[in-house]
Amino acid sequence: MRVLVVTAVPVERDAVTRASGPGGDVSVHTVPGAEIHRAGPYDVLAGGAGPAAAAASAAFALASDRYDLVISAGIGGGFAGAAPVGSLVVAGRIGAADLGAETPAGFVPVTELGFGRVWHFPPRSLVKAAVAATRAVTGDVLTVSTVTGSARRAAALRTAHPGAVAEAMEGFGVAEAAALAGVPVLEIRAVSNAVGPRDRDAWRIGEALAALTEAFGKLTPVLEGWIHHDRNDS
Ligand SMILES: O=C(O)c1cccc(C(=O)CC[C@H]2O[C@@H](n3cnc4c(=O)[nH]cnc43)[C@H](O)[C@@H]2O)c1
Numbered sequence: 465m466r467v468l469v470v471t472a473v474p475v476e477r478d479a480v481t482r483a484s485g486p487g488g489d490v491s492v493h494t495v496p497g498a499e500i501h502r503a504g505p506y507d508v509l510a511g512g513a514g515p516a517a518a519a520a521s522a523a524f525a526l527a528s529d530r531y532d533l534v535i536s537a538g539i540g541g542g543f544a545g546a547a548p549v550g551s552l553v554v555a556g557r558i559g560a561a562d563l564g565a566e567t568p569a570g571f572v573p574v575t576e577l578g579f580g581r582v583w584h585f586p587p588r589s590l591v592k593a594a595v596a597a598t599r600a601v602t603g604d605v606l607t608v609s610t611v612t613g614s615a616r617r618a619a620a621l622r623t624a625h626p627g628a629v630a631e632a633m634e635g636f637g638v639a640e641a642a643a644l645a646g647v648p649v650l651e652i653r654a655v656s657n658a659v660g661p662r663d664r665d666a667w668r669i670g671e672a673l674a675a676l677t678e679a680f681g682k683l684t685p686v687l688e689g690w691i692h693h694d695r696n697d698s
Pocket of ligand 1: 472473512514538539540541542574608609610612631632633634656658659664
């Protein structure tokens with residue numbers, strides 16, 4: 465099995481490759497547009513922050529090799545009451561939070577304007593297996609271009625997307641590239657901060673990165689099983 469994991473930054477990439485264990489070999493391969501760190505079944509790429517960088521780097525990597533699955537992974541913000549700091553989230557749906565138009569009647573997603581898409585759907589059987597293995601929270605994970613920094617914006621996002629449990633900045637971009645390549649997608653976020661008023665001192669990035677490493681360690685056999693036995697059940 466080969467799994468492409470796309471993170472935003474190198475510390476997230478290294479948190480994933482560490483899942484192979486302290487003695488686990490990591491080899492570095494350069495392909496056009498991407499530096500890939502290979503550890504066990506994972507080809508991990510720090511593709512940059514935001515949906516555009518994530519989509520571009522994922523597309524380059526997907527064009528360079530054959531993959532069974534693509535995962536957007538990293539830290540993220542959790543919505544109050546749904547995903548506390550320190551928890552892990554597996555996306556049931558991956559959504560573009562603000563891809564649409566502002567109208568006198570409020571925000572209208574591009575799909576209601578007659579084009580594009582705003583949701584990607586990871587395979588349900590894979591989400592179920594990943595949640596069971598990691599004891600993660602599941603729900604909608606929103607992709608935003610601006611980290612939410614106020615209670616008002618957090619409430620507006622929750623109103624527009626009642627199923628949202630977390631936000632991050634890359635999932636939708638990775639999912640667009642995966643869809644074009646015809647490869648299933650998953651998004652996994654370790655919650656480093658609450659979505660809401662900006663309080664940088666309260667971010668728990670180290671703990672979230674440790675949770676990401678632990679999660680990938682638990683996921684390896686689950687992904688193997690899904691790819692080899694269950695992928696046609698979703
Ligand atoms: O404000 C800062 O000082 C600061 C320092 C380090 C990183 C940041 C980020 O904004 C990182 C964004 C990065 O991490 C993901 N992420 C984490 N929490 C959130 C969030 O609440 N909302 C959106 N994205 C988040 C995201 O995927 C980026 O890759 C800030």
